[in-house]
Amino acid sequence: MTSHIHSLPPRQRAKYLASCDRYAAETRKPPTRKQARAWLDPIRNAFNEIKSGEADAYRGYVITRIHYADNDFARVDHCINGFLALLDRVIPEFDSSAMRKVSSKLANGILLEHSEVEACFVTLNKCESALIKFKRSDLIDGSRTEMINIEMERLGLKEAA
Numbered sequence: 001m002t003s004h005i006h007s008l009p010p011r012q013r014a015k016y017l018a019s020c021d022r023y024a025a026e027t028r029k030p031p032t033r034k035q036a037r038a039w040l041d042p043i044r045n046a047f048n049e050i051k052s053g054e055a056d057a058y059r060g061y062v063i064t065r066i067h068y069a070d071n072d073f074a075r076v077d078h079c080i081n082g083f084l085a086l087l088d089r090v091i092p093e094f095d096s097s098a099m100r101k102v103s104s105k106l107a108n109g110i111l112l113e114h115s116e117v118e119a120c121f122v123t124l125n126k127c128e129s130a131l132i133k134f135k136r137s138d139l140i141d142g143s144r145t146e147m148i149n150i151e152m153e154r155l156g157l158k159e160a161a
């Protein structure tokens with residue numbers, strides 16, 4: 001991989017290596033509060049939809065848009081489970097019982113209480129505070145590992161947990 005670097009002119013090589021160094025330095029820093037908040041926005045938006053009472057449903061399951069610019073939707077309980085798997089990988093000691101309870105109720109078609117949804121918001125706020133203490137590279141690695149696990153389960157190469 002580094003062989004192409006040596007073929008670059010000295011000035012371009014220096015510029016490329018400086019860019020790599022900046023990227024490496026950025027991944028060693030923790031995310032800002034704004035970045036942590038943005039990372040949690042999709043799951044927070046799903047809970048806001050549920051809280052408003054205007055959540056979309058498909059075949060009896062609450063769904064949410066995966067990305068604001070996409071037309072891809074996913075079941076909210078599956079999103080919560082993926083999020084919790086990532087939290088378990090990055091912060092194993094984190095108390096996510098409120099979200100687990102809501103996920104289980106959504107998966108079984110049981111109505112949620114307002115206090116349960118509010119407890120999920122409290123959990124997300126605590127999670128946001130915890131995330132700003134980690135290196136970005138650790139969070140990125142954990143996220144990629146979970147995406148690989150999800151894809152392997154989808155392809156039938158691994159059993160779902």
